[in-house]
Amino acid sequence: MFDIRNLSKVYIMGDVPVKALDDVSFTIDTGDMACIMGKSGSGKSTLLRQLGLLDQPTSGEIYLDGQEVTKLAETARATLRLQHLGYVFQEYALLAELTAHENVYLPGMMLGGKDTDYKRKGKELLDLVGLGQRIHHYPRELSGGEQQRVAIARALINSPRVIFADEPCANLDTISSKRVMETLVSLNRDVKVTVLFVSHDPDDKKYARNVLIMSDGKIVDRVSNPNV
Amino acid sequence: MFKSLKVAAFLAFKAITRGNLGITLMTIFMLMLVAMNLLFVPGLINGAIDSSNRILIKTYSADIIVEPEGEDQFITNVDSLMKAIESMDGVAAVTARNTINAKITFEGKQTTCTIVGIDPKRDEEVFEISQNIIEGTYLSPRDRNEILLGVQVAGADIKGLELYSSSLQHVHAGDKVVVSYANGPEKQYTVKGIFQVRFIQTDLQAFITDLEFQSIIPASRNRASSIRIKLEPDTNPQPVIDRIDNLRGNLEFKTWEETAGLMKSMTDSFFLINQILSMVNFLVAGITVFIVTYVDVVNRKRQIGIQRAIGIKPQSITLSYLIRALFYALTGLALAIIVFKYVIIPLEMRHPFTFPFGAAYLTTKFTVTARMSVTLLIVALIAAYIPVYRTMRTRILEAIWG
Numbered sequence: 001m002f003d004i005r006n007l008s009k010v011y012i013m014g015d016v017p018v019k020a021l022d023d024v025s026f027t028i029d030t031g032d033m034a035c036i037m038g039k040s041g042s043g044k045s046t047l048l049r050q051l052g053l054l055d056q057p058t059s060g061e062i063y064l065d066g067q068e069v070t071k072l073a074e075t076a077r078a079t080l081r082l083q084h085l086g087y088v089f090q091e092y093a094l095l096a097e098l099t100a101h102e103n104v105y106l107p108g109m110m111l112g113g114k115d116t117d118y119k120r121k122g123k124e125l126l127d128l129v130g131l132g133q134r135i136h137h138y139p140r141e142l143s144g145g146e147q148q149r150v151a152i153a154r155a156l157i158n159s160p161r162v163i164f165a166d167e168p169c170a171n172l173d174t175i176s177s178k179r180v181m182e183t184l185v186s187l188n189r190d191v192k193v194t195v196l197f198v199s200h201d202p203d204d205k206k207y208a209r210n211v212l213i214m215s216d217g218k219i220v221d222r223v224s225n226p227n228v
Numbered sequence: 229m230f231k232s233l234k235v236a237a238f239l240a241f242k243a244i245t246r247g248n249l250g251i252t253l254m255t256i257f258m259l260m261l262v263a264m265n266l267l268f269v270p271g272l273i274n275g276a277i278d279s280s281n282r283i284l285i286k287t288y289s290a291d292i293i294v295e296p297e298g299e300d301q302f303i304t305n306v307d308s309l310m311k312a313i314e315s316m317d318g319v320a321a322v323t324a325r326n327t328i329n330a331k332i333t334f335e336g337k338q339t340t341c342t343i344v345g346i347d348p349k350r351d352e353e354v355f356e357i358s359q360n361i362i363e364g365t366y367l368s369p370r371d372r373n374e375i376l377l378g379v380q381v382a383g384a385d386i387k388g389l390e391l392y393s394s395s396l397q398h399v400h401a402g403d404k405v406v407v408s409y410a411n412g413p414e415k416q417y418t419v420k421g422i423f424q425v426r427f428i429q430t431d432l433q434a435f436i437t438d439l440e441f442q443s444i445i446p447a448s449r450n451r452a453s454s455i456r457i458k459l460e461p462d463t464n465p466q467p468v469i470d471r472i473d474n475l476r477g478n479l480e481f482k483t484w485e486e487t488a489g490l491m492k493s494m495t496d497s498f499f500l501i502n503q504i505l506s507m508v509n510f511l512v513a514g515i516t517v518f519i520v521t522y523v524d525v526v527n528r529k530r531q532i533g534i535q536r537a538i539g540i541k542p543q544s545i546t547l548s549y550l551i552r553a554l555f556y557a558l559t560g561l562a563l564a565i566i567v568f569k570y571v572i573i574p575l576e577m578r579h580p581f582t583f584p585f586g587a588a589y590l591t592t593k594f595t596v597t598a599r600m601s602v603t604l605l606i607v608a609l610i611a612a613y614i615p616v617y618r619t620m621r622t623r624i625l626e627a628i629w630g
Contacts, residue, residue: 054537054624074542082539093534093628097246107538109238112231154538
């Protein structure tokens, strides 16, 4: 599904170039549940943002189903993000003026289709993540874990091929973290959506079928977890 | 495009209804004030122009002035010509006038003015001087030793008059004045009345009957310095002029607009003032919308980044801000038009602005209001677009995380 070749990202901090990604190459198969782990500053979030088409690499290529996507114009990247990629941020990245339901169905509205279809699907997804009773609540009225599950539901509204989750449990308590991770696992298992998440918590390895270990902008190890 | 517009309208609607109500109301209020200002200045200027044109036609020029051509002093056979003109379509009334310059003396004080010989009945049908008598009464057709003075000639102890110091200052109805005509005769008249039409060129005139005028200049019988024609409302003067020209040669014609030299320069100045003030107002409107939008996009930079990250098209986000700017401008505009039409105009009708040429009433013209509205909306859209465009050019990650 994803074929990443020689991906590099260099940030200029003042006058000093800093290599956040250093010649990274790997593949992700359809239906995978993969985790990128590593210490803080190892480049795992940077890598996820390149894959999520939120940023452009300095060099290298990303192939999505054989199509090279790094050189696409912003409009085309926006369309790809809308149709095929779902992104869950580390912070609770919901729109404050919209209810949980509206937050979820907004990308569906952008994609088009009947009002009733994406609104119904929005409700179903909120049910799926266990928030069916809170569809009319605003983000400020939800806990961190609930907001993160709304964000997951939003990421699923357009039936994406892959969900990227950037440390989705970083700001959550243990119970909420478990709930969010189990939601991602069940989506991967039941909806067959590919999930690629970033975590610095070694315990999260247990949710991933494949674990990519990063250090200093490089993938230093790849571990399979056949029990998942 | 429809999808983008739908999402934009959705985002704009939610931002307006669930955003900061105080900021929304303040922005609308600011734009309402700007729009009211944009309505007020041209409204006043158009009112002043309408008022001055009306007073010019009703007291000084009439709709058409017919004069002898070239060096000739008089139009001859006036009676038959007036009868012919009266019968023409579109002509409401006709009067003949003779004029002569004279000096008027009262208690040692002297002033010069134009004495106009008129048939009071006919003149009353064309002009409204008889409706503006402030002392005494209007002339009767058989009056011989009576004179009607303009207030700027008589003074009438009204010290606030523009030309009071050069007037006779203390003349009132019933007083006797001595008139020395430019052709030699000198005669004492009783002031039958004093009029004030608030148009200086008219208020500087004095009137006697045509009977009396003929006694001063016997050659003026069945002759006139000019013929003044009042047209039916909305009558085009040119066909009337053409018909008179075909009827009798050696005549010159002027429409009221051609006599409005002073008014024309005033109108031009008003127009320029209006343009300058309008530009300032549009600038204020633009800056208001720019600041509101700029502050909003700075505060929502992260939200905009998130919207872009989840696949909302940049044009939808931009459009949502433009819709909001349109909403502010349209609401402000609608409120301004309502307040202007139903509060300001009725209030000003009761307490009109007074100019040297009379009271000016605020008016609204559809074309002026429409042009102003469209310009204001365009200014609001441009002002909103600039900060949004700048924000949309930043990278998504920078928008979200700074």
